[in-house]
Amino acid sequence: MIYLLLSILFTTAVFLTLKEFQRYQLDNLQAIVVSYFMALGIGCLHSNSPFSVPFLLSQSWVWGALTISTLFIITFNLMAVTAQKGGLSVMTVANKMSVVIPIFIGIFLCQEDAGVLKILGIVLALLGVWFTSKKKGTYQFDKRLWYLPFLIFIGSGLADAIINHMQAYYVAHNALDLFSTSLFFFCGCIGVVVLMIKKSIGNLKLSFKNLIGGLILGIPNYFSIYFLLKALSHPDYETSLIFSVNNLLVVLISVLLGLFLYQEKLSKQNYIGLGMSGLAIIVLYFAI
Template identity: 90%
Template sequence: MIYLLLSILFTTTVFLTLKEFQRYQLDNFQAIVVSYFMALVIGCLHSISSFSVSFVLSQSWVWGALAISTLFIITFNLMAITAQKGGLSVMTVANKMSVVIPISIGVILYQEEVDFLKISGIVLALLGVWFTSKKKSVYQFDKRLWYLPFFIFIGSGLADAIINHMQAYYVPHDALDLFSTSLFFFCGCIGVMVLLIKIISGNLKLSFKNLAGGLLLGIPNYFSIYYLLKALSHPDYETSLIFSANNLLVVLISVLLGLFLYQEKLSKQNYIGLGMSVLAILVLYFAI
């Protein structure tokens, strides 16, 4: 349980850091690419085994790490475009509702037990995420851009599903730190290539403040993935419960922090979502 709580804590910190990026007008992509390398450094220092590119490339899980890293980069860009053209609410709902994919795969592929209490908790969690994240701007979204949230949904869900599959079948428990470090290495490499293309084409100028923001983001960025992997590898907790609780509590805590720290206003639907979220937490707790 401690690993799940730590993953939720660091993921929420990532969201709050990104919120501050908006306040200081940082370039999200530049800062996130820098954060990948900061996370890589932390991973190298944190890993029991020394990080080696040649060793990582020789591992059976390298294809999974590459796939996850590619999905991370693509999904992030789609999230940025969606936030600009359709609003943060559309992006948040698409991203968080993607939990349906790893949960479904966990039940079908890993033959996890399904009972009424667990199904009720998962359904309440999904409804809680939906109503808590929903804002009026959802109704103003240009329907011609439906493919943006759709691909965010698919990309985020597949990334979580592959992460779970890798730790379940390919990554030994004592290599989880090395695996998570490799994710940030590949993300950083892909990100640098994109940055170079933008710089050469004259569409990007590097800034020191983006570097500083990326260094700060890299710390929670690394540990959010590392502790999620640790939670998924715990034999007493099933995939469906881990992903449901993780996404639900991240949204719940983020909304409450937004309410108290940034004076964000909540609608009646948001309060309904918060109530469903609390109920879902109780149900999932007794379902474990």
């Protein structure tokens, strides 16, 4: 349970750091690419296994790590476009509701237990995420661009599902640190290619503050993934519960911090979502 809680705390720290990016007008892509290399450096220091490109490419799970990293980069850019064209609410709901994909795979394909309390808790968690994420006045979206949130939903869900699959069948428990480090290595490499393309077409202005922001983001970025993998490897907790609780508490804590730190206003729907989230936590606790 401690690994799940740490993953939730570090993921929330990622969201809060990104919130500060907006305040200081940082370039998200530049800072996030820097954060990948910062996380890579932390992973190399933290890992018990030697990190080298030939050694990494020799691992049986390298294809999974490359696939996940590609999905991370694609989904991030889709999220940026969707937030600009349809608002943060559309992007947030699409991203958070994608948790149904690894949950579905865990219950129906991996034959995890699906008791009444567990199903009820997951449904309440999903509804809680939906209502809590919706913001009044921002849910205006051109229906002709329906494919953007749909692709975010698919991309985020597949990334989580592949992470779980790799952890369960390919990555040894003592190699979780190397696997998480490899994700940031591939993300960083792909990100550099994207930045080079933007530079070549004259659509990129480098800034020192983006470097600082990326270095700060890299710390929670690494540990959010590392502790999620550690939580997924715990034999007493199933995939569906891990992803449900993780996703639910990240949204819940982020909303509460936004309320107290940034004086964000909540609608009636948001309060309904918070109530459902609290009830879901209680139900899932008894379902474990």
